[in-house]
Amino acid sequence: MTAGQAQAETPSAGPELRGTGDLGVVIERATGSVALVDTTQRKVLRHVEGFGDLSHASVKFTRDARRAFVFGRDGGLTRLDLLTGEVDGRIIQGGNSIGGAISQDGRFVAVGNYEPGGVKVFDTETMELVIDVPATYERPDGTTDQAKVVGVVDVPGNIFVFSLFEAGEIWTLDMSTEEPELTKYRDVGSMPYDALITANGRYYIAGLFGEDGMALLDLWHPENGVKRILPDYGRGEERLPVFKMPHLEGWAMAGTQAFFPAVGRNEVLVADTSDWSLTNRIEVHGQPIFVMSRPDERQVWVTFAHPLNDKVQVIDTQTHEVIETLEPGKSILHKEFTPRGEQIWISARDSNEVVIYDTRTFEELARLPAESPSGIFFTHRAHKIGL
Template sequence: MPLPRPLKTLIAVGALSLLAAGHALAEVADVAPELRGTGDLGVVIERATGSVALVDTTARQVLRHVEGFGDLSHASVKFTRDARHAFVFGRDGGLTKLDLLTGEIAGRIIQGGNSIGGAISQDGRFVAVGNYEPGGVKVFDTETLELIIDVPATYEKPDGSMGQAKVVGVVDAPGNVFVFSLFEAGEIWTLDMSQDEPELTPYRNVGSMPYDALITPNGRYYIAGLFGEDGMVLLDLWHPESGVQRILPDYGQGEERLPVYKMPHLEGWAMAGNLAFFPAVGRSEVLVADTTDWSLVGRIPVQGQPIFVMSRPDERQVWVTFAHPDNGRVQVIDTQRLEVIQTLAPGESILHKEFTPRGEHIWISARDSNQVVVYDTRTFEELARLPAESPSGIFFTHRAHQIGR
């Protein structure tokens, strides 16, 4: 059936318009940034220069160095729910939001005097920051960086006066709950952000000087290490009404301790099946506990005092880094044989490491070598050395979808 002339004209004009638009889009495409996802991106802290290296874990490349993050001498990173942005927690109290796709800072505030880390809520709406100075936790909107709630870590000292405690071990738990420890107070608090009115629950007298903490991958157990006494404390978040229980209370009693060169980081512990691997304080050992009853079932001798004890995603290996003066090497433990199977020497002053999402590679920061070294975790072959300015923490975006990471 022939088309009426006006309609023919309309179609012709429309075709010309679409053609012109196509040419315009082609011109825009020539200058537009490359379309990509964020699943293979990561951030390496460059502590000496207050910058971060934005990296591609598939290509094993540094994409760019981004400056302007302040004091990163002890910094950590959390990723937003969509893995588009990284929040960097700086030692100067800075909270900085990095856009991973543009490589630019999307927002920055100084929210305290000395922050030590934080967490992002399960629904992605809130970012919590734990502070050494002045103490306490502040919670911000992840989109706007607007302050939502300020929770001072106020506690009563033995002499009856009031003090502000340093906050450590801030983690996210299921149900939009934040959990954290108060160092001087010897307390653990939970902050429930699931309702319009946040609810704070303190657990008193948990032990002497909780210095760091972790949450198990399923979000059930929050475990804090104690600097002032032997043992650890555990809060079962499925049954918080049971309060805090002590685990491994007899560990270390009657034994001579070595000088503690650097406190181990419990958030870098490892789980394999029903076993948990964690660093001994002041000893050249990795401890092994049975998570069914949290009893100590083994001690694995290692070359020095362990700092980070991390499990490969398939749980067949545990990789260990160490405090000075043994911090130029990394050791690998077989989780079935419970023994060291490999020792590597990536460079000077090894600090942090991170597995790729499925564990085929591991990235290791060699601070004083100004390099990040990449290994194949099956063959232990060195795959790449990437330039970085005094690198420390390494964080990949798959953490956005893991509890407590």
């Protein structure tokens, strides 16, 4: 064998030859970095810097689960290559972005902005701007302004759906045609502050900060417009103090039941998804923020607002009883199940750790170092509607 032949047969340097199905990222809010993690080996592969202000951040994965788009509070849109562990694209596209979505075909990434209010859509490969949609609305006095955009999700048909906080509107942006088509649903309720999409992509539900109840758009029948559901959902006539508004993205769906956080109350609420009527109230440790279902829908895991954010509780979806209370560390909020639900990873922000539990035995499996960890995102999200 000649030297030239030997050189030709030597593998070239590059990313490790591996899949990405058991990878994920943990937001490290204090340092503007993320921890790249391996859920099979339960370890941190590396800490990656350069993401800007991550005091409120979220992550979406590309269709091939090779890259993660990180949306930062400073308006940054940053792309991370999961195989090289390096940032391979970053732009400052707005003044304050809190989330976004990737289209069904994987071609577009949409960013929802507080400042200036609106949605910007970029090409996922080139990161070039495709369309800018200002969230312009008319005030009661006839003047116009731009609303904060919240609750950006993707739905089947290459459509993005989002809510306008000050405007009380829900818009859809259809990216399936050469000229994107915008549809506006007005007067949906006072101050939609967050939203979710059901796993099948049918129902888009926005929580209302300014009044009790929620706004529902049936995307199978958009011609019916937006209707109001759960009129008892909210702070009620007592207008109880709210320490932190609940997040709606992690609503727990279990069969025909939906489990979701009460506003300002130490309760998890249960609704019948056939008619969206409230069927039960489950007393829990504190004001719930994230109410998430294990993938098999047998359990719901709940985290809480300050000052009672030191515990995690587990609810049996059949009996509606709290069956376990765990104390992973200080300032518990964010969590993520592995794809089939055998583990749950929980951020203990003020303990600077991610704590991993077996969801069947509740045994603690590992503790991983992280700098003020918050959101945890695994790559199986790449193949789920709205995640």
